[in-house]
Amino acid sequence: ATPLSITTATGRGARHGVLYRNAEAIETAAKIDVVVFDKTGTITHGTPHVTHIAALGADGAYSADLDDATLAAVAAAEAQSEHPLARAVVEAAHERHLDVPECLTFTSVPGGGVRADVDGQRIVVGSDRFVEADARPDDLDAARETMRLIAQDGATPVLAAVDGRIAAVFAIRDTIKDDARAAIDELHRRGIGTIMLTGDNRVTADTIAHEAGIAHTVADVRPEDKESVIRALRRRGFHVAMVGDGINDAPALAGADLGIAMGTGTDVAIEAADVTLMNGSLRSVVTAIDLGHATMRNIR
Ligand code: ADP
Numbered sequence: 001a002t003p004l005s006i007t008t009a010t011g012r013g014a015r016h017g018v019l020y021r022n023a024e025a026i027e028t029a030a031k032i033d034v035v036v037f038d039k040t041g042t043i044t045h046g047t048p049h050v051t052h053i054a055a056l057g058a059d060g061a062y063s064a065d066l067d068d069a070t071l072a073a074v075a076a077a078e079a080q081s082e083h084p085l086a087r088a089v090v091e092a093a094h095e096r097h098l099d100v101p102e103c104l105t106f107t108s109v110p111g112g113g114v115r116a117d118v119d120g121q122r123i124v125v126g127s128d129r130f131v132e133a134d135a136r137p138d139d140l141d142a143a144r145e146t147m148r149l150i151a152q153d154g155a156t157p158v159l160a161a162v163d164g165r166i167a168a169v170f171a172i173r174d175t176i177k178d179d180a181r182a183a184i185d186e187l188h189r190r191g192i193g194t195i196m197l198t199g200d201n202r203v204t205a206d207t208i209a210h211e212a213g214i215a216h217t218v219a220d221v222r223p224e225d226k227e228s229v230i231r232a233l234r235r236r237g238f239h240v241a242m243v244g245d246g247i248n249d250a251p252a253l254a255g256a257d258l259g260i261a262m263g264t265g266t267d268v269a270i271e272a273a274d275v276t277l278m279n280g281s282l283r284s285v286v287t288a289i290d291l292g293h294a295t296m297r298n299i300r
C-alpha cells in the first residue's frame with residue numbers, strides 16, 4: 001500500500017465510513033494486536049427474536065407452548081426494559097395479538113434481567129443466575145437441559161418465573177452479521193488476535209464466536225466488569241482495540257487503547273470512542289487498522 005499522510009488517511013477513512021477522533025487515533029490503530037468485540041449489536045445484528053418458548057408444566061415436563069395469560073404477564077415485565085432480549089419477548093406477545101397489561105412495580109438489573117409485579121403476580125425474567133433467587137431449585141434443575149440445548153444452538157435461553165415457579169424458557173436468537181466472518185479472518189491474516197466479550201452465557205457465546213471465527217470468548221461478564229477485562233489485557237502488554245455499540249460498552253471503549261464505536265450504536269458509545277464506523281460494517285475495523293499502518297509507514 002502507498003504511504004499516507006495523516007490528512008490523506010483522515011480523508012480516505014471518511015470515504016470508507018471510518019471517522020478518527022484525532023491524529024493519535026490513527027497512530028494507535030497501527031499498534032493494535034488484539035481486537036475485543038462486544039457480541040450483541042457488534043458481531044450480531046442486535047435485533048434478536050424469540051424462536052421457541054418451552055412451557056414448564058406442573059408435572060415438571062416441558063410442553064411446546066406457553067399460555068397467553070402467562071406470556072402477556074412476562075411481556076408486561078419486559079415492556080419496561082430497553083434490552084434487545086426484552087424487546088424480543090414483547091414482540092412475541094404482539095405477534096399473538098395479546099393485550100400486555102401494566103406493571104405495578106418494576107426493577108431492571110443490567111446484565112441480569114427484570115422483576116415486576118403484574119396483576120398481583122411476581123414476574124422475574126432473565127438469566128439463570130438472575131432468576132435463581134426467585135425460583136424453586138427443582139424447577140431450575142428441570143430447566144437446565146432445555147437451556148443447554150438452546151445455548152448449544154447459539155440462541156440465548158431466558159427464564160421466566162411466576163410467583164417463584166419457572167413458567168417458561170424462551171429461546172431468543174440474534175443472527176451474526178454477514179461480514180463478521182470475513183472481517184475476523186482478515187484480522188487473523190494480519191496476526192491480530194480476536195476476543196468476544198459478552199454478558200451472555202458461555203455456551204451461547206462460544207457457539208456464536210465459533211460461527212464468526214473468533215478465537216477466544218470472555219462470557220458471563222457483568223456490564224461493570226467489561227472495562228476491567230480490557231485493562232487486564234493491556235497490563236499483559238497487548239495493544240487493545242475494543243469494538244462496541246451499547247451504553248454499557250462505553251467504559252470499555254474508553255479504557256481500550258483504541259475504542260471503536262459502531263455508528264449504528266448509541267451516542268454514549270460514540271462519545272467514548274476514538275474511531276466511529278459509520279456503516280455498521282465489521283470490515284471497517286480492518287480498514288481502520290490498515291489506514292493506521294499505511295500512515296505510520298510514511299511518518300517513520
Ligand atoms: P450483552 O453483553 O450481550 O450486552 P447483557 O450484559 O446486557 O449482555 O446481559 C447479559 C444477560 O443477562 C443476557 O444474556 C440475559 O441472559 C440477561 N438479561 C439482561 N437483561 C435482560 C432482560 N431484560 N430480559 C431477559 N434477560 C436479560
Ligand code: MG
Pocket residue numbers: 038039040041042046244245246249
Ligand atoms: Mg452491544
